[in-house]
Amino acid sequence: MSDAWAPHGSRLVPILLRSQAMPLTHSPADVRAVDHPTHPFVHGRFRSHLPNIALTLLRVVTGLMFMQHGAQKFFGFPSPPNMPAMPVPHAFTQLWVAGVLELGGGALIVLGLFTRIVAFLLAGEMAVAYFTVHVKRGFFPLANQGELAVLYCFVYLTLASIGGGRYTLDHLLFHRREQETRVDVLDEDEVAVNESAGASSRSVRGQTLRSR
Numbered sequence: 001m002s003d004a005w006a007p008h009g010s011r012l013v014p015i016l017l018r019s020q021a022m023p024l025t026h027s028p029a030d031v032r033a034v035d036h037p038t039h040p041f042v043h044g045r046f047r048s049h050l051p052n053i054a055l056t057l058l059r060v061v062t063g064l065m066f067m068q069h070g071a072q073k074f075f076g077f078p079s080p081p082n083m084p085a086m087p088v089p090h091a092f093t094q095l096w097v098a099g100v101l102e103l104g105g106g107a108l109i110v111l112g113l114f115t116r117i118v119a120f121l122l123a124g125e126m127a128v129a130y131f132t133v134h135v136k137r138g139f140f141p142l143a144n145q146g147e148l149a150v151l152y153c154f155v156y157l158t159l160a161s162i163g164g165g166r167y168t169l170d171h172l173l174f175h176r177r178e179q180e181t182r183v184d185v186l187d188e189d190e191v192a193v194n195e196s197a198g199a200s201s202r203s204v205r206g207q208t209l210r211s212r
Contacts, residue, residue: 056166062152063106070099070106071103072086073088073095074103101122101125106122112164112168112170112171130149134149
């Protein structure tokens with residue numbers, strides 16, 4: 001081997017040894033994460049956003065799935081094959097209220113607007129649907145075809161308790177107002193502190209003059 005290839009060979013030997021010691025189960029992504037310490041999964045930047053991303057996906061997919069039930073009640077779409085479309089429910093009946101909650105409430109859940117309030121109402125709707133319709137067919141949700149109602153209920157209870165996450169209209173509209181209110185409060189506190197500091201300094205100055 002010539003001297004010109006020696007530097008390359010010296011760098012190649014550790015790489016070959018490391019590839020031999022690496023398990024075969026490593027994927028290319030794992031190799032990149034090992035070779036580059038600034039990989040997002042290692043560095044933690046992307047990992048810190050994962051909870052909000054997962055919560056957003058759960059919220060949007062749940063809302064879209066829920067809207068289908070309302071659209072089926074009002075527009076007959078989507079409907080299962082070889083099954084006639086449902087007749088449009090009369091206004092202010094129980095089925096009509098359910099369709100409004102499913103279509104309108106599902107849209108608000110997708111947008112993340114008034115998420116906690118809407119999710120609480122939809123969880124209540126699913127609880128009512130389960131105990132008035134499904135539970136009469138049997139005890140177990142799988143037997144009475146109420147597993148979707150139970151699942152929707154607890155997903156909406158989760159959203160009602162923790163909110164819709166960072167990527168919502170709630171965060172865009174109301175979080176900014178909270179920040180502005182917080183800044184105003186901090187400014188008022190700073191003014192009060194400055195005034196009290198000024199008053200104390202004036203009193204100390206006056207006591208010093210009197211002592212002289």
